[in-house]
């Protein structure tokens with residue numbers, strides 16, 4: 175694969191001359207006296223760093239110079255001298271570790287911002303904690319308005335709720351504290367929701383309501399819905415909430431999205447992320463993002479997958495395609511679908527039944543025909559296609575869809591289609607990623623978060639052979655990217671990096687450590703591999719003259735620090751477009 179091959183290097187002087195020429199051609203203030211022998215001073219020069227470049231032809235460096243948002247030189251402190259002029263900002267990194275900014279490979283940008291605007295249920299130790307969070311919110315929320323939250327996970331509670339149905343809470347306690355508010359609390363995975371009695375009444379749900387295709391209304395023995403909605407059944411309440419949201423004015427909606435984008439940008443910059451691959455936004459959201467890009471309001475660079483229905487996308491996609499829009503802050507060139515649910519909620523679509531729920535092999539949440547139709551729209555409009563597949567059956571079906579379409583529409587180049595998550599694979603399907611040029615878009619931190627229940631769901635053999643097998647995929651030649659699926663998990667890349675290189679849950683428990691990546695492989699999965707998976711490897715993912723000036727400076731050396739120190743690593747500085755966008759406050 176070309177991204178793994180060192181590039182041939184031009185002599186330093188030729189690079190400077192080429193840059194001077196390029197900037198003159200771009201109209202960057204070339205005085206009549208300037209010549210190719212003279213160069214512009216850089217805007218920002220980092221010196222004294224321990225720079226890991228992800229460029230195999232020069233893996234390490236001391237210094238990086240940036241001009242007009244791009245890297246113009248990488249090398250020794252000494253070699254920076256010609257780039258430093260009167261106006262140049264010079265930052266001494268004092269030996270700190272710098273590397274290409276993290277590229278979040280799969281997460282939800284607006285969702286991340288929204289998660290900061292609702293109840294965060296991730297830290298709850300019991301269902302009672304959540305009931306009291308809702309009780310507090312009810313005191314300050316006007317009657318009739320929705321109380322929303324996200325992040326609960328029944329497997330993470332110290333004890334199951336009482337009463338419960340299959341370990342899931344019922345609406346009995348929540349109803350007592352929120353009789354006047356509709357309540358909707360989304361599971362950490364996003365694949366299940368909890369609604370209170372008020373919300374269910376608004377949605378017209380009672381014991382007679384049937385399960386929609388690809389979803390389940392969890393009911394008690396008496397047949398009454400308990401408030402838990404799995405997979406597509408979430409839409410029954412979600413649509414009522416969406417209708418309420420839609421009644422807001424256009425200005426209110428825009429303000430809300432702007433606030434979410436602002437919060438998501440700040441969160442990413444604080445955590446060292448300079449580019450973000452958004453795993454599914456509607457056509458409307460893409461329109462809003464375009465306006466924010468016009469106004470320079472996107473704090474990090476976005477690469478967006480469109481998630482909308484086939485009928486709406488048909489005929490409209492060409493209009494929405496954007497590559498490097500708004501000074502390289504917005505690219506829209508991919509489509510998103512989901513074919514199954516998540517393992518935690520028994521929604522992953524498996525080839526064989528769940529060990530802890532032998533009556534079920536999971537849920538197929540969208541028909542093969544419908545996903546194939548989306549993929550055909552991808553071919554027709556030259557969009558990448560990204561399908562969420564978690565269970566081994568789901569992954570096999572998506573690989574089959576891709577294989578059939580590639581055979582019918584051959585090209586000499588890989589289309590770089592992706593499978594999002596690729597969490598559980600049948601061993602026979604592992605080599606197919608490389609063979610088909612399909613990218614495995616994985617999330618390191620899902621492995622250690624889910625590891626508590628994966629062997630229960632799949633049994634030991636299937637867990638070992640096929641769960642989160644990123645090492646086997648890389649060894650087979652496939653491209654594996656990394657990310658967090660935020661707001662499902664915290665967007666912190668260092669948590670996911672730690673999980674990727676250790677697969678350690680606690681001091682005693684490690685989840686099949688033979689699948690751990692080396693530190694260098696893990697950095698690649700978070701930089702150049704993500705860039706490749708977005709057709710952006712010529713502008714991102716390594717520190718090379720000509721690429722974008724997107725860099726993160728960290729308190730620890732991620733290649734050499736002791737393993738347990740990885741978790742304590744702090745982001746010192748995040749640089750986007752050659753400018754310092756975040757700097758940690760001095761202690």
Ligand SMILES: [Zn+2]
Nearest residue numbers: 280281453659
């Ligand atoms: Zn996702």
